[in-house]
Amino acid sequence: MDLVQQVREGNKVAIARLITKAENEAPEATAALRELYPDTGRAYLIGITGPPGSGKSTLTDKLVKEIRKRGKTVGVIAVDPSSPFTGGAILGDRIRMSDLSLDDGVFIRSMGTRGSLGGLSKATHDAIKILDAAGFDYVFIETVGVGQSEVDIVKTADTTVVVSVPGLGDDIQAIKAGIMEIGDLFVVNKADKDGAEKVVIELGQMLELNQNMGDWYPPIVKTIASTNEGIVGLVDKINEHLNYLANSGELIKRRKERISNEILNLILKRVTTKITGKLSEENFWENELDEILNKLKNPYDVTDRVVDEVLL
Template sequence: MHEKVIEGILNGDRRMVARAISLIENQDPNKNKILSEIYPHTGKAYVVGITGAPGAGKSSLVDRYLETLRKQGLTVGVIAVDPTSPFTGGAILGDRIRMQEHALDKDIFIRSMGTRGSLGGLSRATKEAVQVLDAAGKDVIVIETVGVGQSEVDIIKYADSTLVVMTPAGGDSVQTIKAGIMEIADIFIVNKSDLAGADRTVSEIGMMLDLSENNKQWRPPVVRTVTLDSSGIDDMYEAIEKHRTFLMESGNIEKVRKERIRRDVLDLIEYQIKNTVWDQVSGSDEFEELVNQIMSRENDPYSAAAQVLQGVNLDQCKVF
């Protein structure tokens, strides 16, 4: 059955692309085989990440950006990550509602994904879904993160260009400077810039950039947008294209993608080892005894962890 899915992905079959992403999310036994087979056909799409605080207007920006990309004749894949309830395990997946006018466009594929407990604003399956859309021939892949605030920095592991979306009066200047999320931006977007305080927000970002030592090669531009009338969307598109040109001409795109591959391999190794340790240890009498010893302060977590690792048989680590 997976051969049919692989063939469908490579032919750009929307139904098979959707099925493949569902298999990935559900940890289907054929998932790794599919990803392995399509991997030689990836690496052509340009990945744009859009992140920022909840309510900043990320989904509306993506919606307008899609219109601009389609005017350029480009095919697009969108992965919109929504928060998963810690109580029910469900997710609203509302981004497809906001982008419904593109639903009938055969050259746009939109997929909402729940975080399913992953931190950092992204689903664990996000990068694998990107590979599917890449192999399916999409020119540009847009990832919209869940919007969790300052800690939402995982997007830099996936995107070639990262846009941080802010709004006027989104925080004072000290908050702006200290926020970790500000350090990952390739482009700053001040959305809803028709509101009072937009000039101050732009000024604060400029001050932060003047103090930063991270933009010697590339200084992130600050773009004002208003999604209600699409003002500034063309400027946003041009800023992304300029950053793309910079990455290509400077050779940084190769460094970024090589580091991404290195991280992916290590993440997969870590994931498999963690699962192996969990399978061998969780629920065992020996492990429960260690927990009891720690509870009574007869042992400590560090010594217990070392003891567990000494007894783990990594030869049982599952092969992909």
């Protein structure tokens, strides 16, 4: 049977294969995504980000279980960094979600960043769409909150949950000012540890300083994911945020922004591919580098020429 149709029906083997094709940038993937596009936009996308050791996987595991209790289905994409040297990666988030593997209403996929410089790759966006089209009610995107990914996650998710924990040294400094403006919910996990209250207070103070707040005042939720404490309340808050997004028109606004970002990225990627293709085709690096080095030409004229030739 046709892969696209199987994905629509929620066949896990098919979903998994299509994600692989998207990761490997196979041409069939683009075709399938084109076909699946009308089926997307129904899932509620939740980003979970936080520093290593903040207990994100355990938190995600418990959130998913709570949402399943409420009768909804969940897709999870766990993104971990790939080694910049070998391209290899160890993706270990499933360890914390072992018993979700057998739940029919849950699909978990681990992805390496594969050279997307710490940000979310195009493949991650494709995977989100595939899970969305497959009919999952919620899609969680879990990323390590370092580098570009935590900014990317906000552009990708409807609701962003920023996780912190006591005892990671410069507690709040670990959360950059940028993320303070974009987190929709703040979780202080491992709240039974010393220093949890201090993190809550510091987060609160930083939120107060934030001028760009709309009508939604980001709540700070304390959890102890390992014992499920605070999880029910956190799911309530997440849903509350969804309602806020829907009722305030913010959801449409965010999704429009996301689409325009995405299209821009697609265009850039296409253009980049075309230009690098052209450059290698005309053996550019070998032919012109010496001339530029010896000042017979300059980088600016060469840039103008290449861009004109490719784009015009």
